[in-house]
Amino acid sequence: MPPGLELRDLTKSYDGFRAVDRLSLAVASGSVFGLLGPNGAGKTTTLRMILNIVAPDAGQVLLHGHPLRPEDGARIGYLPEERGLYKRMSVFDHLVFLGELRGLGRREARRRVGPWLERLDLARRARSRVEELSKGMQQKVQLAAALLHEPELLILDEPFTGLDPLNQSLFMDLLLEYRRDGRTILFSTHVLEQAEKLCDDIGLIRDGQSILIGALEDLKRRFASRRYRLVAQGDVARLDAVDAVERWRKTDDAVELVLRPQVPGPALLRELVDFLEVVEFRPQEATLEEIFVDAVRDAG
């Protein structure tokens, strides 16, 4: 079965600056893919190319194995990073308008808006003008707009930015529910905590290039193998002199250390016991943040 979404060698330059550089990735149907990267990495440009808002200079976007066509816009839901709505329209009219643009008939769009407003606790504000809503509420209206036409693919650009914890959790629940229905989600974020809770796969990009792509669990294991927790008595400062240790830092009750690539843990332990009284020495599971930092650093 072809992936729900596939990017092949996607490239885009602006005035000689290469924003996205031969980026390839595949998002399996029914999975959540997190596109991670520092500011200016090319995430938004990538999403805009998937949505046909900007045309790629080279490369292809495939939806279920077929090149993207203009009418595919109706199969995609989008929550842009820059939250913009028509300020003087009522919430209800705005959602109907966006629903119609995404291929719903007017009557059908009107029918669907009500339940979504209930779900997002906005029913009482249906007739309010958008400008009368708080930013968080406007963001909820946008999420409703992205989901109203029940798209196969949902694209979210920094969906959690600016949300209070309560709404973050509401967004999270909705997205998980959406994935359970077998739909595909691609989202960009730099809030790694949420990505960790939501993603099946992640892709790290920097300077428009992919530096790491894979299943989150695999990546955690791969990066975990170099990360150890050490509880020991003795002069831990002598770790500086140990070649196998790439870096280390002291925490409250332990030392976290990262091995150089290709150094097995037991080999280091044999060295450590020469000058420390080791109480505990065990591999750690990396957080996404650690993977992110490591991958960015490794990429130079």
Next chain:
Amino acid sequence: MPASHVFVILRREYRVRLRTRAFWISTFGFPLLALLIVTLPVLLLTRSTTSHRLVVVDTTGHVAPLLLERLAEREREGRRGARFEITLAAAEPDAAAQHDALDARVLGQQIDAWLRIDSEGLAHNRVEYRSDNVSNLLTQQLLEVELSGAVRRARLQEAGYDETAVDPLVRSVRLESVRVSAQGSRVQGGQAQFFLAYALAFLLYAVLAIYGAQVMNGVLEEKNSHVVELVLSTVRPLDLMAGKLIGIGLVGLTQLAIWIGLLLLVIGPLGAGALGGRLPNVELPVLDAGLALHFFALFVVGYFLYASFYAAIGAASSNLQEAQQLAFVAVFVLLASFMLFLPVVNDPDSTLSVTASLIPLFSPLVMMLRISVKTPPAWQIALSYALALGFVAFMVWTCARIYRIGILMHGKRPTLRELWRWARTP
């Protein structure tokens, strides 16, 4: 059944604007204001019955009684205008002292003005009117007419003519303009038609500028609020621009239709009956169906021409200030075509009028003026429309390309060279 993107967008534009209070206030407020500006001063002036305290020093001794006679006739006939309360003063030997004394009475507000009629002045057809307010033009005009009549009467008597026999012989004639057109001839006041042409040209100028600016502001709002990104994720930029232009254009057409309807109410049979009687000597112009049709058609042509330009400006700018600087170009061209009003109305067949009505940037306004005063040859109308439509197609095409790229650009203002590059990008 899903509607086309262009339709969904134009419906939104139309509804949102028609629901604003500003639309209805301007739709009914503007004609009301125009009506008040035109009629109120006339009504007030013609009803004015101010008594003007005037002292007349007549050294000839026979003009002043005739003036009094004429003013009394006026009063008896119940004609409107200022009334005079005249005191005759005999000429004193010391003319300078009398002069100063009467000036002092003017300044002391005891009288409003004084006249000195003497043979020396009359020899040069001059009578001095002295007052602390000389801007009361209508009062002076009335006095001048009556005084001239009195002087003429006095001169005829002096020369031994029978005034009642001469009077009919020296009456002025009035030009009665009859407009000859393919639909038939009719008596039509040149002045009335002049004002109709002026009103239509002004309306066209105003709506083109107002709705062009609305397009520009709408595009800027979409761009700066970033809502455009959401819309463009399913809609092609050209569809968005088309929907926007058509939607706002329909709002303009709706407003114009209401205005023309109101204008017909005022100058049509209903309004003519109601107003004609109240406004003496006011002749109402004729707005026929052909002229009205051309007016709407030229609005549509002019609107797409200017609005596409305004849309491109909105898309290429980052803020209102930047956009307004660029929009000045459009306003300047519009204003320039409005400036052609007098030469075109005075001589609609001149080389200037014909050339301007064929240049697409000027043709909506200039051709409308030409049609409203004298129907031009059919080939000129057809050529004017054809050239304008061709230019509209070029403008829409070019501006849509600039719009497509500019709408997602933020930051520095693009240079002319960059705009040209955007326009050529396939």
